[in-house]
Amino acid sequence: MDEVEEREKVEPKIFDKIGYDDIPGVVMTDTSAVSDFLKKTKVQNVLNWGRKNSLWFMVNAMGCCGVELLATGMAHYDTDRFGIIPRNSPRHADVLIISGYVTKKYLPALKRIWDQMPAPKWVICFGDCAISGGPFYESYSTHQNIDEVFPVDVFVPGCPPRCEALIQAFVELQKKIEAKKDKGTDY
Amino acid sequence: MEEKIPPSEMIVHLGPQHPMMPGPFRLNARLKGESIVDSEIDMGWIHKGIEKILENKTYLQGITIVDRICYLAAITNEEAYVGCVEKLAGIEVPERAQYIRVITEELSRIQSHLLGMGEYASFLGFVSMFMFTIRDREDVMTLIDSITGARVTHNFLRFGGVKDDLPEGFAQDAKYVFENLRKDIDSYEELYSTDDIYRGRTVGIGVLTPEIAKDLGVSGPPLRATGVDFDIRKDEPYLVYEDIDFNVCTQKEGDVYARIQVRLDEMRESMYIIEQCLDQIPSGPLFPEGTPYGKRSPVMRVPAGEVFHRVEDPRGEMGFYMVSDGSERPYRVKIRGPVYPTLQALPPLLKGVSVADIVSIAGSMDTCTSEVDR
Amino acid sequence: MDARSIIASLTDRFPEDIYDADVESDIRTVAKVKPENVVDVCRYLKDELSFGHLCCEFGIDYPDRNEIEVVYTIGSYEHPVVLNMKAVLPRDDPQIRSVVPVYWNANWYERETYELFGVEYIDHPNLKQLVLPEDMLGEWPLRKDYKGYPNKTAKNLV
Numbered sequence: 048m049d050e051v052e053e054r055e056k057v058e059p060k061i062f063d064k065i066g067y068d069d070i071p072g073v074v075m076t077d078t079s080a081v082s083d084f085l086k087k088t089k090v091q092n093v094l095n096w097g098r099k100n101s102l103w104f105m106v107n108a109m110g111c112c113g114v115e116l117l118a119t120g121m122a123h124y125d126t127d128r129f130g131i132i133p134r135n136s137p138r139h140a141d142v143l144i145i146s147g148y149v150t151k152k153y154l155p156a157l158k159r160i161w162d163q164m165p166a167p168k169w170v171i172c173f174g175d176c177a178i179s180g181g182p183f184y185e186s187y188s189t190h191q192n193i194d195e196v197f198p199v200d201v202f203v204p205g206c207p208p209r210c211e212a213l214i215q216a217f218v219e220l221q222k223k224i225e226a227k228k229d230k231g232t233d234y
Numbered sequence: 235m236e237e238k239i240p241p242s243e244m245i246v247h248l249g250p251q252h253p254m255m256p257g258p259f260r261l262n263a264r265l266k267g268e269s270i271v272d273s274e275i276d277m278g279w280i281h282k283g284i285e286k287i288l289e290n291k292t293y294l295q296g297i298t299i300v301d302r303i304c305y306l307a308a309i310t311n312e313e314a315y316v317g318c319v320e321k322l323a324g325i326e327v328p329e330r331a332q333y334i335r336v337i338t339e340e341l342s343r344i345q346s347h348l349l350g351m352g353e354y355a356s357f358l359g360f361v362s363m364f365m366f367t368i369r370d371r372e373d374v375m376t377l378i379d380s381i382t383g384a385r386v387t388h389n390f391l392r393f394g395g396v397k398d399d400l401p402e403g404f405a406q407d408a409k410y411v412f413e414n415l416r417k418d419i420d421s422y423e424e425l426y427s428t429d430d431i432y433r434g435r436t437v438g439i440g441v442l443t444p445e446i447a448k449d450l451g452v453s454g455p456p457l458r459a460t461g462v463d464f465d466i467r468k469d470e471p472y473l474v475y476e477d478i479d480f481n482v483c484t485q486k487e488g489d490v491y492a493r494i495q496v497r498l499d500e501m502r503e504s505m506y507i508i509e510q511c512l513d514q515i516p517s518g519p520l521f522p523e524g525t526p527y528g529k530r531s532p533v534m535r536v537p538a539g540e541v542f543h544r545v546e547d548p549r550g551e552m553g554f555y556m557v558s559d560g561s562e563r564p565y566r567v568k569i570r571g572p573v574y575p576t577l578q579a580l581p582p583l584l585k586g587v588s589v590a591d592i593v594s595i596a597g598s599m600d601t602c603t604s605e606v607d608r
Numbered sequence: 609m610d611a612r613s614i615i616a617s618l619t620d621r622f623p624e625d626i627y628d629a630d631v632e633s634d635i636r637t638v639a640k641v642k643p644e645n646v647v648d649v650c651r652y653l654k655d656e657l658s659f660g661h662l663c664c665e666f667g668i669d670y671p672d673r674n675e676i677e678v679v680y681t682i683g684s685y686e687h688p689v690v691l692n693m694k695a696v697l698p699r700d701d702p703q704i705r706s707v708v709p710v711y712w713n714a715n716w717y718e719r720e721t722y723e724l725f726g727v728e729y730i731d732h733p734n735l736k737q738l739v740l741p742e743d744m745l746g747e748w749p750l751r752k753d754y755k756g757y758p759n760k761t762a763k764n765l766v
Contacts, residue, residue, distance in 0.1 A: 107251055109258060109280060110257070110280060110302070110305065113305075114349070117353070118368060118372070121364060121365055122365040122369045123368060150278075150741075152281070156251065180763070182298060186282050186286070186287060187283050187286065187747075187749045187754070188282060188740070189283075192763055206387065207386050278737075278740060278741075283750075286754075448661065449660075450712055451661060451711070451712070470635060470688050551663070553663055557668060568666040568679075575713040578715065608739075
């Protein structure tokens with residue numbers, strides 16, 4: 048114990064003596080400053096390359112489009128080959144797919160799911176209902192214009208869109224991430 | 235469940251986002267140790283107010299909306315709705331159109347059971363089975379797609395007929411798909427019946443007796459698994475089901491394993507029905523001759539009256555109660571979905587079972603939340 | 609057991625409570641029931657006439673007549689006859705006894721009718737909203753005079 052305490056006393060002295068500011072090319076910093084700095088460099092391109100190739104989406108079937116969502120993640124369409132893997136927990140997921148009608152009762156729960164997802168995270172609006180209300184545009188219970196609530200990156204129209212359209216949506220999202228135009232990360 | 239609970243008990247919420255079901259739903263279970271003392275279901279997360287919307291649509295527009303009640307059985311929903319209007323207006327459906335309807339409905343039953351069965355296996359951690367069944371389901375979906383032009387919401391039936399004829403070469407395609415599907419269903423049955431883990435989690439779990447099932451108002455495969463041969467196709471035949479030979483599949487045990495077995499058998503029967511239809515289908519028009527009804531039928535006024543029409547959904551008894559006041563829009567439409575009573579019957583079934591069996595029992599009901607909420 | 613004998617038996621047993629009974633076809637019958645005795649009629653239907661399967665229960669709003677009809681569609685596992693039984697309630701204060709003691713699965717149907725139409729069920733074990741969020745209770749959205757529909761509810765009308 049005594050040795051440790053002694054070292055703690057000693058070490059600051061050494062650092063004071065050398066001083067970070069004195070080392071040429073070394074900048075004293077904290078983590079957010081590092082990430083801010085990295086966003087301006089080529090390192091961010093590498094990070095984005097990694098992110099865009101492992102877009103894990105959350106299986107949150109909410110309506111008719113949810114069936115196509117299930118089918119897309121499974122054997123026939125096999126999105127695994129693009130690194131797009133269905134996950135059941137929001138804490139594993141990067142992409143929230145709003146696949147149906149968001150009702151007034153469900154919106155708070157969906158917001159909570161969104162809050163549970165770790166950043167960086169993206170939203171895809173899958174189907175007409177999520178975009179503008181779709182066939183239920185006049186319903187007393189649904190919430191239209193979901194893009195007022197979530198930062199939506201890709202809209203997929205259709206009622207319901209086919210599985211290929213969802214894969215296309217992921218490809219578009221990958222393009223956006225690569226071009227640093229996505230809303231999930233702040234550049 | 236707002237009352238105070240004793241310190242030895244706790245409440246666990248499953249949902250609203252839970253992988254157990256295609257659709258949000260919440261189950262509040264009160265636990266004592268590992269076993270469930272009481273549970274309550276909270277519904278309405280995707281309530282869309284379809285009944286109100288239908289009152290403000292013309293009859294033809296309504297077909298598009300009823301597709302979206304239950305997305306796994308869109309054609310049977312349409313059949314119930316269109317059947318109501320046909321009964322009210324006294325429209326006769328030509329025989330060829332009736333056969334095409336039966337073919338699409340049975341195809342829809344096969345794909346629904348394939349998805350429900352595979353998804354159920356994945357709840358128990360048997361994800362490979364989901365991969366297998368989805369692979370087969372895509373073949374069936376391609377068949378449906380070739381007839382109706384859509385995968386999920388078809389918008390295919392019309393008053394007095396169907397939108398399109400069968401495509402060329404459909405019989406050969408169906409024969410090819412069914413040949414593979416029969417083999418695969420046999421292999422699923424073998425997998426299910428020989429897998430010790432699967433059997434351990436399903437045999438003797440969630441047992442319903444016929445009396446309790448009737449009392450709870452359950453219909454469809456969960457009821458037939460208890461030995462009651464209640465099937466609208468036999469008891470109240472619609473379309474051409476009277477001319478077709480098929481069995482009502484039943485099991486005696488009433489447990490989770492029996493429910494899945496009923497679904498497996500029903501898929502075989504459905505294929506048998508479709509093959510008979512393809513043999514027997516006569517040539518002829520798709521719409522009654524000498525009437526204004528057609529693919530794009532005009533805005534129609536239906537005579538005033540009330541009618542209740544029910545059909546056999548993949549999940550049980552699907553009924554529509556329609557009130558018409560003689561205008562071009564229905565006055566009131568009530569949708570009686572099969573899953574509504576089935577889901578309601580979960581809390582009594584879950585009483586006393588352990589937490590691990592919640593998913594096993596609830597998943598075996600093959601529920602469709604969208605249809606419960608409407 | 610055919611439709612005619614069912615209706616005859618029902619009207620014989622409850623001459624005061626059942627009126628406007630009619631046979632529409634071999635498998636469809638209609639009748640109206642006085643709201644006070646709906647539970648007794650349902651119990652008789654279930655025990656004696658083997659109507660053991662409540663298909664559904666729902667409301668219909670008639671603002672012109674100032675009435676709300678509650679319809680019980682009751683089927684059976686033994687015979688194919690379906691009975692549509694109606695109870696007529698005043699629109700200002702719709703109250704009816706709950707049939708949950710007879711048909712267990714009426715529970716959710718009655719909760720839904722309560723929140724969408726405002727029909728109050730007496731002696732219901734758990735009468736609260738089922739599908740609507742709590743703050744929408746009291747709007748009775750399925751009534752015909754639901755305010756502002758659809759212009760209030762639709763954002764994207766063009």
